[in-house]
Amino acid sequence: MDGSGISGRPTQSARDRTRWVSGAGRYVADVRAEGALAAAFLRSPHAHAAIVSLDAAAARAMPGVVAVLTGEDCAAAGFGNFRALMRYGAEGERPLVAPFRPVLAQGRVRYAGEPVACVVGETLAAAMDAAEAIAVEYEMLPPVVGLDAAPDAPPIHPEALGNLTFLHAAGDAASVAAAFAASAHVAAVRFDLPRLAPSTMEPGGIVARYDAASGVYHLVTPHQGINEIRLDLEAVLGVPAARIMIELPDVGGGFGLRSPAYPEHAALLLAARATGRTVRYVPTRGEAFLNDNHGRGTRLAGRLALDADLRFTAIEIEYHTDLGAYVTTVGAFVNVHNALQSGTGAYAIPAAHARFAQYFTNAGPLGPYRGAGRPDIALLVERLVDEAAAAAGADPLDLRARNAIPAAAFPWRTALGATYDSADYAALIAAARAESGWDDIAARREAAASRGALYGRGAALFTEVAGGGAAAQDEAKVTLSLAGGRAVARIETVTGGSGQSQAETYAFILARETGLDPADIELVASPPGSTLAGAGSIGSRSTVSAGSAVADAGAALRARLLALAGLRANEAPEDLAIASGAILRRDGSPVMTLAEAVAASGGEIAVTGVKPVAATFPSGCHIAEVEIDRETGLVRLTRYVAADDSGVLVNPVVAEGQIHGGIVQGVGGVLGEGMRYDAAGQPLTGSFMDYTMPRAADVPGFITLDLPTPSPNNPLGAKGLGEAGTTGALPAVANAVADALRQIGAALPPLPCTPLRVWEAIRAAEF
Structure with a gap:
C-alpha cells in the first residue's frame, strides 16, 4: 500500500503456485482504489476521417461528470510522441517514418477505435453516458485497407508518400541471382498472415494518480517489465522516468502487447493530474479488440534454389508488413530483426537476400505478438522446403536432414549475418520422426479415406532468436x-x-x-x-x-x-x-x-x-497431423509431436507448459484466428462471437521431447522457449493441411484455414 488508496502486488514467492487457481490473483480489476473516479473513452467510429468539430459542452454539464479531455488538452499539456525503435536502414533506403501519434485524436482519426476523448466521472455509468453525449462532426476520408491498397492510396500521414514507412534490404543479391540461375530446382510460395488479436485472459486496465506535491505520476497497470513502459511514458509526458512510478499487479497474459505504453495510459495520468483524484479504467473486451496492438499482419513471398543433389543453394525473401495507422515502439523493428536473425532457418544456405517494406493502413497499430516475426519467417522457410520436397518427390524430413546445419559446425554464421550458438538439428529430426510414427503415415491415410476424409502430416524444423532486447x-x-x-x-x-x-x-x-x-x-x-x-x-x-x-x-x-x-x-x-x-x-x-x-x-x-545481453537460438522439429472432412472442410488436429532444444531447462515443468501454450496459439493462427476488415476499414471480428479462438477440443494431447544443447552465451546454458511453440506450430500445422489437400491436387487456401476456405479449395480441385 503506498498511502494513495492503491494497492498493487508487492512480491511473489515460490509458495504462490496455487494463488491464481484459488481465486487469490490480484489483477487491475481487483486493485483497491477507494474514491477513484471512473474513466470512459469516446472512440472513433470511422477508419479514416477529419475531425471538423468536437463539442463536449453537453457532456461536461451532465451529472456526475468531473472532466472531459480531448486532443486539445493533450496538446496544451505538451505531450510528445511515442517512441519508435529501428536499428536498420541504409543510404538510398527509406528510413523508418514515425509520425506523431496523439494520445487523443487531433484533427484526424486514422483507425476505427482510436481514442478521441476521455471522460471522467464519479461513476462508470456517468462517464459512459457523457462520452455518448460528445458531438463530433467528421468529414469522411478514403480508407486504406490492407497492403494491396496502401501504395497507390493517398498518404495517411503526409510524410509517408505511398504510405511507405520503411524500406530495407539485406544479404547478397548478386550471389542469390547467380545461384538461382544455376539451380536445378526452384520452389516458390506467397501468403498473407492475417492480423491477430492478442486475446489475453484479462483485457487489462489502469489505475492512475498524480502527486502534485512531488510531481510524481503513479500508475497500476499490467506490463511485461517496467523500463520499456516507463521510457515510453517519459517520451510522451515529457518528465523524467524517475517521476513515473508504475506498480505491477498480476498479469493475465502478456504475449508482447503488454510491453509498451498506450494512449490510454497517458490520458489517465493527465486526467489524474487535472482532477487531483485517482482515476480508474478497465476496458471492455471489445475495446481490447480495437485498441490493443495487433500481431502478424504480414505478407511474405520467397524462392528457394536447389541443386541437382537437392542441396539448398540460395533463398530470396520478400517481407511486407501492415503497420496500421501508427508505428508502435518495436512493431516495425521486430518484423525486420527477427526475420533477419532466422531467415535461413536451420539450413546451411550459402546465399540469401531479403527485402523489407512496411506500410501504413487505416487499421489499429501493429505490435509484437508471441513470436513477433519469428513464426512468419519460419512459415515462409518451411513452406518452401515442403514445396521443394513435393516437387522433387523427396521425403520432407529427409530433405530437411540433408540440408540442416551439422552439429559440429556451430557457432554458425548465416548468410544474413546472424550467429547461431548451438544445435543438433539431426537429433531433433530423428527424435520427432520416431515419436510421431512418420514412416507409418500410409495406414493413417487409408483409415481416414475409409471415413471419407483427407489425412495430412506436416513438419517444421525451425530456429529462432531469443534473449535479446534493447538494454545492453x-x-x-x-x-x-x-x-x-x-x-x-x-x-x-x-x-x-x-x-x-x-x-x-x-x-x-x-x-x-x-x-x-x-x-x-x-x-x-x-x-x-x-x-x-x-x-x-x-x-x-x-x-x-x-x-x-x-x-x-x-x-x-x-x-x-x-x-x-x-x-x-x-x-x-x-x-x-x-x-x-x-x-x-x-x-x-x-x-x-x-x-x-x-x-x-x-x-x-x-x-x-x-x-x-547475448542472443540464443532455440530450435525444434515439430510434426503435426490433421484430418479434413471433405464434405465440410473442417480441419481436425489429430497428433502433435514437438522435439525442442531450449538449452538447459531450469524448470522443466514450466518449460513444458510454455511449449504447450505456444503450440495452441500457433494452431489458432492456422485454423481460425484472423482480424477481418470491410472495405470501409470497419473491423468485422470485434468479439469472440466472430474471432475464432482455439478451444480445448481443438487440440490433441501434445507429445513434447527435450533434446538440449547448452548455449555458450549465458552461465545457465539456457535458451529462450516462450515463443518456440508458436514458431513451430504455425508452419507444422500449415504444412499438414497443405499435405492433406495435396492428396487430391488441392492448394493450401489463404490463412486462416477456415472450414469454408478449405471446402472451397477441395471443390476447386474436384471440379
Missing part, C-alpha cells in the same frame, strides 16, 4: 536478510511475469547458488522505483537474461558468504561449501549457519548481478 545488460539485485531467525532472500528484477513462474524459477537459480530454501526467496518484479538495467519479459528472455543475472548475483553472494566463514574458521574459502542453509567444511562439519553469517554482516547483504 540485465541486472538483478539480491538482498539477504533475517526473518524469524532464518536467512531469507529478496530478488529484484525489472522483468514482469505473465505466466512464466518467474518467482519459482529465479528462486531455484538462487537456491542452487546459495543453499537457501527456495521457499525463503521472494521476487520483487519491477518495483515502481527500480533503477536496475534490463529489458522486460519479452523475446523469450526472462530466464536467459534476467535469470542469468540472478545466477551472477548468487555467485557473488556465495563468494562473500564463504569469505566471511573462512575468516571465522581460519579456512580457505575454496575449502568450504554451502548446503541446506549452512556453511560447511570439507568433512561436512558446520562453520556457521547462513543466518549467523547474515547477522555477522550487520543483518543484511546486498549484491547486484549483471548479465550482458
Whole structure:
C-alpha cells in the first residue's frame, strides 16, 4: 500500500503456485482504489476521417461528470510522441517514418477505435453516458485497407508518400541471382498472415494518480517489465522516468502487447493530474479488440534454389508488413530483426537476400505478438522446403536432414549475418520422426479415406532468436536478510511475469547458488522505483537474461558468504561449501549457519548481478497431423509431436507448459484466428462471437521431447522457449493441411484455414 488508496502486488514467492487457481490473483480489476473516479473513452467510429468539430459542452454539464479531455488538452499539456525503435536502414533506403501519434485524436482519426476523448466521472455509468453525449462532426476520408491498397492510396500521414514507412534490404543479391540461375530446382510460395488479436485472459486496465506535491505520476497497470513502459511514458509526458512510478499487479497474459505504453495510459495520468483524484479504467473486451496492438499482419513471398543433389543453394525473401495507422515502439523493428536473425532457418544456405517494406493502413497499430516475426519467417522457410520436397518427390524430413546445419559446425554464421550458438538439428529430426510414427503415415491415410476424409502430416524444423532486447545488460539485485531467525532472500528484477513462474524459477537459480530454501526467496518484479538495467519479459528472455543475472548475483553472494566463514574458521574459502542453509567444511562439519553469517554482516547483504545481453537460438522439429472432412472442410488436429532444444531447462515443468501454450496459439493462427476488415476499414471480428479462438477440443494431447544443447552465451546454458511453440506450430500445422489437400491436387487456401476456405479449395480441385 503506498498511502494513495492503491494497492498493487508487492512480491511473489515460490509458495504462490496455487494463488491464481484459488481465486487469490490480484489483477487491475481487483486493485483497491477507494474514491477513484471512473474513466470512459469516446472512440472513433470511422477508419479514416477529419475531425471538423468536437463539442463536449453537453457532456461536461451532465451529472456526475468531473472532466472531459480531448486532443486539445493533450496538446496544451505538451505531450510528445511515442517512441519508435529501428536499428536498420541504409543510404538510398527509406528510413523508418514515425509520425506523431496523439494520445487523443487531433484533427484526424486514422483507425476505427482510436481514442478521441476521455471522460471522467464519479461513476462508470456517468462517464459512459457523457462520452455518448460528445458531438463530433467528421468529414469522411478514403480508407486504406490492407497492403494491396496502401501504395497507390493517398498518404495517411503526409510524410509517408505511398504510405511507405520503411524500406530495407539485406544479404547478397548478386550471389542469390547467380545461384538461382544455376539451380536445378526452384520452389516458390506467397501468403498473407492475417492480423491477430492478442486475446489475453484479462483485457487489462489502469489505475492512475498524480502527486502534485512531488510531481510524481503513479500508475497500476499490467506490463511485461517496467523500463520499456516507463521510457515510453517519459517520451510522451515529457518528465523524467524517475517521476513515473508504475506498480505491477498480476498479469493475465502478456504475449508482447503488454510491453509498451498506450494512449490510454497517458490520458489517465493527465486526467489524474487535472482532477487531483485517482482515476480508474478497465476496458471492455471489445475495446481490447480495437485498441490493443495487433500481431502478424504480414505478407511474405520467397524462392528457394536447389541443386541437382537437392542441396539448398540460395533463398530470396520478400517481407511486407501492415503497420496500421501508427508505428508502435518495436512493431516495425521486430518484423525486420527477427526475420533477419532466422531467415535461413536451420539450413546451411550459402546465399540469401531479403527485402523489407512496411506500410501504413487505416487499421489499429501493429505490435509484437508471441513470436513477433519469428513464426512468419519460419512459415515462409518451411513452406518452401515442403514445396521443394513435393516437387522433387523427396521425403520432407529427409530433405530437411540433408540440408540442416551439422552439429559440429556451430557457432554458425548465416548468410544474413546472424550467429547461431548451438544445435543438433539431426537429433531433433530423428527424435520427432520416431515419436510421431512418420514412416507409418500410409495406414493413417487409408483409415481416414475409409471415413471419407483427407489425412495430412506436416513438419517444421525451425530456429529462432531469443534473449535479446534493447538494454545492453540485465541486472538483478539480491538482498539477504533475517526473518524469524532464518536467512531469507529478496530478488529484484525489472522483468514482469505473465505466466512464466518467474518467482519459482529465479528462486531455484538462487537456491542452487546459495543453499537457501527456495521457499525463503521472494521476487520483487519491477518495483515502481527500480533503477536496475534490463529489458522486460519479452523475446523469450526472462530466464536467459534476467535469470542469468540472478545466477551472477548468487555467485557473488556465495563468494562473500564463504569469505566471511573462512575468516571465522581460519579456512580457505575454496575449502568450504554451502548446503541446506549452512556453511560447511570439507568433512561436512558446520562453520556457521547462513543466518549467523547474515547477522555477522550487520543483518543484511546486498549484491547486484549483471548479465550482458547475448542472443540464443532455440530450435525444434515439430510434426503435426490433421484430418479434413471433405464434405465440410473442417480441419481436425489429430497428433502433435514437438522435439525442442531450449538449452538447459531450469524448470522443466514450466518449460513444458510454455511449449504447450505456444503450440495452441500457433494452431489458432492456422485454423481460425484472423482480424477481418470491410472495405470501409470497419473491423468485422470485434468479439469472440466472430474471432475464432482455439478451444480445448481443438487440440490433441501434445507429445513434447527435450533434446538440449547448452548455449555458450549465458552461465545457465539456457535458451529462450516462450515463443518456440508458436514458431513451430504455425508452419507444422500449415504444412499438414497443405499435405492433406495435396492428396487430391488441392492448394493450401489463404490463412486462416477456415472450414469454408478449405471446402472451397477441395471443390476447386474436384471440379
